[in-house]
Amino acid sequence: MNAAQLAFFRQRLLNERAELAAHLREVKTSIASHERDSDEADQASFEEELRLALRQADRESRLITNIDAALKRIESGDYGYCEETGEPIGLQRLLFRPTAKLSIEAKERQERKEHHFRKARGE
Incomplete structure (x- = not known):
């Protein structure tokens, strides 16, 4: 991969990380600013929205971790190469x-192996 591709x-990755971090801040602010409703239906609705927001925030936090790892691979010169085979991953997949x-x-x-293990365990 050439320097222009790595810069791209x-x-x-930096843009996506910034967007995710901003969204996580919004979720935290929203949670912190919520006042408890006296109406049970409103409170239940909020709790369901909160559960979904926390699930999304968890996924986004894990994605930030993956983005940070990808940025480190760019810096180390390993980005774009398969960790298993050492072969190039390919621009289409990286895009x-x-x-x-x-x-x-x-x-x-990896997915076939995971599917085989799940099937063997009876899941």
Whole structure:
């Protein structure tokens, strides 16, 4: 991958990280500013919205961690290479998922293996 491509992905990751961090701040502010409703239906509705917001925030927090790892791989020169095979991941896959650590083939193998283990355990 050339320097311009690495700069493109670095900026894309930084932008996505900033957007996620801003959204997480909004969620925290929203939670902190909520006053308890005396109406049970309103409180139940808020609690359901809160549960969904916290689930989304958890996913976004994990994505920030993955973005940070991808940025470190850019800095170390490992970005764009499969952690399993060492082969290039491919620009199309990175455009779709810039945090990818595995090539499509390696990811498919991993998913087949996970599916096999789940099936063997009876899940």
